[in-house]
Amino acid sequence: MTYHFAAIIEQFSTPPVAIGHSFGGLIAQKLLGENKVAAAVAIDPAPIKGVKPLPFAQLRSAFPVLGNPLNRGRAKALTPKQFRYGFGNALSEAESESLWEQWSIPSPGKPLFEAATANFTPNSPAEVNTANAGRGPLLITAGTADHTVPHVSAKAAYKQYAKSAAVTNFHTFDGAGHSLTMDHRWREVADVTLSWLNANGFAAQH
Incomplete structure (x- = not known):
């Protein structure tokens, strides 16, 4: 990319x-x-x-993707609950839900796997x-x-x-x-x- x-x-x-x-x-x-x-x-x-x-928070945030090795070759979408933990945790539940509806789309898992194994x-x-x-x-x-x-x-x-x-x-x-x-x-x-x-x-x- x-x-x-x-x-x-x-x-x-x-x-x-x-x-x-x-x-x-x-x-x-x-x-x-x-x-x-x-x-x-x-x-x-x-x-x-x-x-x-x-940190644990980073691991938990990435788990919806990294938790399944098959996600390396495909795109993965976050549920509203997963989005709230990874992105909207500092927001009200209503704002997080609104952002999820407006902006959340399936994203490729490969970059996350590459970053996780970079070292x-x-x-x-x-x-x-x-x-x-x-x-x-x-x-x-x-x-x-x-x-x-x-x-x-x-x-x-x-x-x-x-x-x-x-x-x-x-x-x-x-x-x-x-x-x-x-x-x-x-x-x-x-x-x-x-x-x-x-x-x-x-x-x-x-």
Whole structure:
């Protein structure tokens, strides 16, 4: 999937900024590490290779997919109850149900299996060039109530960049779950992202 986005980006006259949530955040980091984009924002990103913390909440959130090896080759949908635990746990039951009805679709299981086995797989698709000192700036965010990508997992990804001299920042959204890009707090996420981009020389064009 990263190669697909990279091929599209190569058609641009200037490198864009990549902003991604969950697995989109992992892809954004890969693109940045390969100098395909000018900057990246990884919002509660799926774990990259090298991230070791594996909290119970993260295991429980992923179990509907990882619990059946056959899901590696097919798409899997979450039930309202599973969605509420993995995404809408910081919301009211009504808001979580509404988001499930509007946004929940079957998703491929393969990326989740690849991320789960990344630390034991040579040339894993979840491997990111975290040591690249010549890349653009990176912002990683985490929600303190996130079950799918717990705060400790996102923080561990941030620490993987310690050897790089490039700009790497971390932002915490207190009380936010994994649904933060589509629930009632989405404007807060957008404002933080835009402010960070402006501070790093990527002013929005109107």
